[in-house]
Amino acid sequence: MNLARFFLSNRHFVWALLIGVAFAGVRAYRAIPMQLFPDTAPPLVNVITSYPGASARDVDENLSQKLETEFASLEGVRKVRSTSQDNLSRISVEFNYDRQSELAALDVQNAIVRIRNRLPAGITEPQVLRFSTADRPVLTLGIVSKDPTRTRKFAADHIVPRLTRVSGVAAVELFGGHVPAVVIRLNREDLRRYGLSFAQVTGLIREGNVSRPAGTLYTERTTGTYRMEMRLGSIDELRDLPIPLPGGAHLRLADIATVEQASLRPDALYDVNGKNAIALQIMKTTQGNTVRVVRAVQEELERIRKANPELEFVVGEESASFTEASIGNLFSNILSALLFAGVLIFLFLGRWKIAAVAIVSMPLSYALTFALMKAFAVEFNMVTLTAVILAVGMVVDATVVMLENIIRLRDEQDMEPVQAALEGAASVMLPVLAGAATTLMVLIPMLFLAGFIGKTFSPLALTLVFAFSSSVVVAVVFVPLLTVYTHKTSFLDKPALWIIRPFSWFMEVFRRATLGVLKRAMEWRWITIAMMLILFVFSVRGLRGQGMEMMPRMDGGSFFITLKTPSGTSLEETMRRVREIEELLLREPVVIRVSAQAGFEAGMRTFSSAGIQNATAGFISVTLVDRNHRDETLWDFMGRTRVALSRVPGVAEFSVREQGNTAKSTTAAPIVI
Template sequence: EPQSAYHGNGREAIGLNILRAENGHTLDTIQAAEAAMEKLKTRFPFIRFEVSYTQKDLIEGSVENMLGALREAILITVAVIFLFLGNLRTMLLCAVSIPFTYLITFAIMWMFGFEFHMVTLTGVILAVGMLLDDAIVVIENIERHYRERGRDLAKVVVGGTGEVMLAIFSGTYATVVVLVPIIFIGGYVEKVLRPMSLSLCIALVASYIVSVTIIPILAPLLLKKSHRPNRLETVVTRASDWFVQGIRDFYLGLLDTALRHRFVFLLAAVLLLGVTLKYARPLVGQNVQPPMDTGIIKINFEADANSSLAESHGILRQMEEIIRRQEGLVSISSALGSEPAVVSFGSGKNPQQGNITLNLVDRFHRKESIWQVEDRLRQDFREIPGLKTADVFDYGATPLSSLRATVDVMLRGPDSGVLYGLGREVERRLMQVGGLTSVSLSWGDDKQEILFYPDRERCALYGISVRDIAAQVQTALQGSTASTFRVQGEDGFPVRVRYAESYRDSLAKLAGIRVHTGFGEIPLATLGRMKPEYVPSLFTRQNLMNSIDVFGYRSQAALSHIMENVTRELKGIELPPGYTLSQEGDAKLGKANFAALTKAMGIGMVLLYFSLVPAFRSFLHPLTIMSAIPLALIGAFWSLLVTGKTLSTAAFMGIILMAGIVVKNSILLIDFIETARGKGMPVGEALRESVRIRTRPIVMTAFGTAVGMLPIALERAIGLERLSPLAVVAVGGLMFSTFL
C-alpha cells in the first residue's frame, strides 16, 4: 500500500531528485541530466519525461543580470570621470585601464580555477569604481605636472607617476590587507565571502599594475597632441571646476575653523558616533543574510495526524488548485509522505506530511513580491478543512539548507509526553513574537494507534510467543513477501500477501484476526486486549535523546529583532531536571558568523596599522589615517537605516571594504602633507595645500567608487538583494567620511 505520492505540475508522477557533487558545477550537472533525459525519451517513448524544477533559469538569469549590472557600472563610472575631468581624451585614458585590468584579473582567476558566479561577479562589479581610483590619481597628477611644470613629457610622466606611486601602492595594499583575514577566517563567512574577497584583491592589484605601467605609457600619446576643447568639454569643465572649487573652499573654511576649535570638532564627532552606535545601530537590526526574492516558494504542510493517504492527497490537491491561480506561475513540485526504508523527497515524513515547491517568474516580470504572494497563500490555505499546519517561506530563507527554520527552539529530554507539553508551551509563547509568519511543532501527540497488550500467561498456554503474534499481525496488516515474480531481462517483482482492507478496517475486525497457534487458529483478542491510544506522530532524537523542535518562520523582519522577542518570551520557562532548551536555526549560525566577522575585522585593523607604520615611518600617522574609519561607520549605519537594510554578512563585509577605501583616500592626503612638511612647509600651510591639490582626485575617486557600486546597491540583478547591503554600507560610509 503506498505511503507516499509525488506530483509534477499537478500530475501524479515519479520524481527523481538530482544533486550535484560537492565540487561539481550546477549548470554542468543540469546539462548532463537534460542530455540523459533526452536519451530516456527516445528509449521509452510511452513515458512522459518532464523537468519539474531546476535552478538553471535562476542561475542563468542572475548571471545575465549581473553582466548587465557590470556594463552599467562601467558606463556610469566613466561618465562620472568625464564630468569631473571635462576632457574626453583623459576620460578615454581612464576607460582604457578597465579592459587591461579585467584582462589581468580574469586571466589570474582562470589560472587558479575560479568559478564565475554571482559572488565573484559581485566582486568584479564592486571593483569597477575602485579600479579607476589608481588610474585617476596617476592621470590627474600627470596632468597637473604638465600644466604647472612645462612641456617635457618624459619628465612630466615620470615625475607625476613617481610622486603618487608609493601613496597609491599603500592605499591599494591597505584595501587588500583588510580583506585578507576574510579569506582565511574559516566557517560560513569564509565559504560565502572568500570568492568575492579574492576576486576583489586580484582586481585591485591588477589595477595598481596597470596604473603605474600602462597609464604612464599611454599618457604621452594623448598629452603631446594639441587639443582644443569642444563645446561639451568646455561646459563640463566649467561646471566641474565650479563644483570642485565649492567643495575646496568649503573644506578650507572648515579646516581653518577646525584648527582653531579642535576640541569642539573632536567632541562633536565622538558624540555623533556615540549617538549612531546607541540609537541607529539597534534600529538597523542583524541578519545572517537578508531576504531574497528568488521567485521560489517552499511550503511544508501537515494534515490531521489520523488522515489517510487518500485524505492527505485530497488536501494536497486543494493546495495545488489555490497555487495554480497565482499569476506568473512556472511550475509546481509536490511530495507527500515517504516509503519506509527508501531515500526519497520526503524521507522520514508520515503520509500526513508533505512539501510543495513552486516557481514563479523572476521579480522583474511580476507585479507582486514573493512575500506578498506568500501572505496571500497563507490566508487561502486557512480555508482548507483538515489542514493542520502550512508553513510558507521563500527558498533560501535560511543561510544553510541544513537549517530547517529561522527560529528553531530544540527541547530534549527522556519522556516524549513531557517534551510535547513543553513544546506546546514554547509554541504558545512564540505565537506572540512579532515578525514570525507561522509557528509549528516538529511532531504532535494526536496520532491514534491501536495498541495490543498480550496476556503472557495465555500466550504460554497456547504455545505462542509475542514475537510470533507480531509477525502474523504484521502479515495481516502490512503483508509479507510470499514469492517473487520474475520477468526475463528485469529484476524480480516481490509478491506480498495480506488481508483485504475489508478485513482490517475496524477495531472489531482487528480483534478477529486469526492467529496460528499450536492448538489451531484463534482470534487475536483471545491472546490479549486491544486499546486505542494517542501517541506521538513522529519520534525524533538528538544525541540519542528524545527531542522536539518548535519552528518559527519569518518574512522580512530582522533576525536580531525577532530573537530579542523570542528570548523575552521564553524567559521564565521552567524545565524539569534532565530537560534542556537550546536555540538552533539562524540564531546559532548568526552568533558564530558575527563573531568570525568581528575577529576578521580586528585582525584586518591590526595588519593595516602595522603595514602603515613602516610606510610612514611613524607610529602616530597610521592612527591619524585610521581615524577616518569611525567617521565612515556613522555614514554606514545611517545609510542602512535609511534604505531599510540590516547589518548582515554582506554589510559587515562592506564595512571592512569601506575601511580599506577610506584609509586609501586618507593616505593620499597624509602622504602629500608629509611630503610638503619635508620641504619645510608649516603644518597649517601643508594641510591647506593638500586640500587644495588633492580635493579633485579624492572627490573624483569617491564619486567614481560610489557610482560603480550603484547597480549592486539598487539590486539590478536577481540575487543582489543578498549583496546590496555591502554596496549601501560602502557608498554611505565613503561619501560621509569624504565630506566629513
C-alpha cells in the first residue's frame, strides 16, 4: 500500500522516470554491440616459431616438445596441441573458459622467456597470437591494381592507418603481394678477387646504417644526450658505401654488387574473384557493432577509392550482411509478436484506453531491458534476441493482472480512479512480486553454467531476468498511474464493439466446449488417466528415435576449403592449384564471391588459427547467393564441391567445411557433462 501510495502521490517523479526509461532504452538500443552469435571460444593461444633449415623431426624434438612441456605446466591449461613440419613449429594452447585470454597470452609469453635459453639458437622469435570469436575478421577485401609492389607500400603507409582510425576497428592485417625492399646481389667472383667474405660485406652494410645512443655529456650548466646517426638516405648512398680492402684501399659497394629497388619474395599470395590482389582484414573491437563497423569501413574505403581511382577494392568476405539479415528478421519477429500481443490484449480487455496501457507497458519494459543489457555489457545476437522474443508474452503478465484488478474495483465498486489504482495495486502487489520471483528463481541458476553451455545460454538467461524484472517494475511503478487516466470512455469504444462481440461470442463457445470436455473427463476419470499414460508412453518412444544436436544447422551461404599440396611444393605451384579450384567455383552461377590464399605471412592471426602455415597450404572462402535464390542447400553444394576437388591434380589433401558462425561448428559441438 505504501509503495503504491508513494508512486501515485509523486506523479511528476513517475512521469520523469518514465521519460528517462524510454530515453535510456532508445540510447541503449542504438549503442548495444551486434553480432550473430556470442563469443563461445575458449581462450586459445597459438605460438608459431620458424626454425630455418630444420627437418620436421628436428623441429619436433628440439623445439616443439620443449615448448609443449613448459606450456602444459601453466595454470588453467586444458589442452596443448602441436604441429611440427620442416622449418616451422605451431603450438596451440587451450585454456579453461574462466581464464581471460589476455592473461593466458601473457602466461604463454612468460613461459617462452623462461625457456628461451634452452631453445635452438637458429629459431626466430616465437610469435604469440591470441584467438577468439571476436578476433575473426568482420571484413576481408582485396586491393586490385597493376603494380602490386607499389600498392602494398601505399596500403601499409596510407590505407591501414586510415582504417585503423575508424570507430570500432581493433586491428587491420595486410598480406599478399610483394613487400618493397632494397635488394643487394653480391658478385661471388668479385668477392673472391678482392679477398672479401659475405659476412664482412653484410657487417659493413649493417654498421654503415645504424642509429644508436652515443652517451650523455654533463657540464656545469647543461646536460646533453647524444646519438650516433649513420643512416643511408638513398640507394645511391648505399651504392657508394665504402668497402675497405685488406691492403688498405677502398672500393664502392656498387663495384662488387648490384643494388636496386625491388621486392622480397612473397610468403603469401591472395586472389579475390579470380584477380590477384593485396589483402586487408578488418578486426573489430570487443564492444564494436559488426554491422556498423563494416559499414563505416566501407564508407572510408569509398573515400580512399575516389582519391585513388587506379585502385579497385573487392570484398572477399564480410559478415555484416548475413548478421544484419538474421538480426533484422529477429527484430521483425519481435515487432510482430508485440503487435499480435497488443491485438489480443485489446480483444480481451475490450476498451481502447485500458488496452493502450497494457500495450504501452510492453515497449517500456523492453526499453528498461535494453538499458540493463547495455549497463551489463550484454550484446544483441541470436541468443539474446531469442530471449527477447520468448519474453514477449510474459512481460505483459504482471501488467494485465495489475490492470484488470484496478479496473474491476473501479467499475464494480464505483471507486474514484486514484482510490481504485491505490487499492487495486496494493491488493495484487504481493502476488505479482511472488510470481516474478518464482520465474527468476528458475533462471538464476542458468547464470552460473560453465564452459561452452554457459557461454551460450547465460546471456539468454540474463536477458530473460532483465525482461521479467523490467516488466514487474513497469507494472508496479507506471501502470497504476496510467490507469488513472483511463476512467473516461473513448469515442472509439463503440465502433470497437463490432470487433469485440464476435470475439466474445467465440470465447463463450470455446469456454462451454472446454467445460463440457472437462465434465466428461471427470466422469470417465480412469479412461482419461489411461489415455494420458498411453500418450506419454508414445511420446517417450517417439523421442528415443529423434536425432540430437547441440546447435541446429544454419544455411549461412558460405563455406571454406583448406588444402595442402605435396611437401616441397613451391608457393607459386600451390597458388596455381588454388586458382584452378577458384576457376571451378566461379563457373557456378550461385557463387557470388570467392577469395583464395596460398602461403603464410608472419603475424597472420586469422589464417594461423585455420592451420595455414607454409607454402604448401591453401585457403579458399566461398560465398553463395541467398538461400531464397538457389535450389540446392549449402550442404548439397559442398558435396558437389568435394567431388570436384577429388579430381584436381596436385592436391594431397583437402577439407570442405561450412563457415560456422560461432567458435564451434554448427554441425559439431563438444560433449559437455
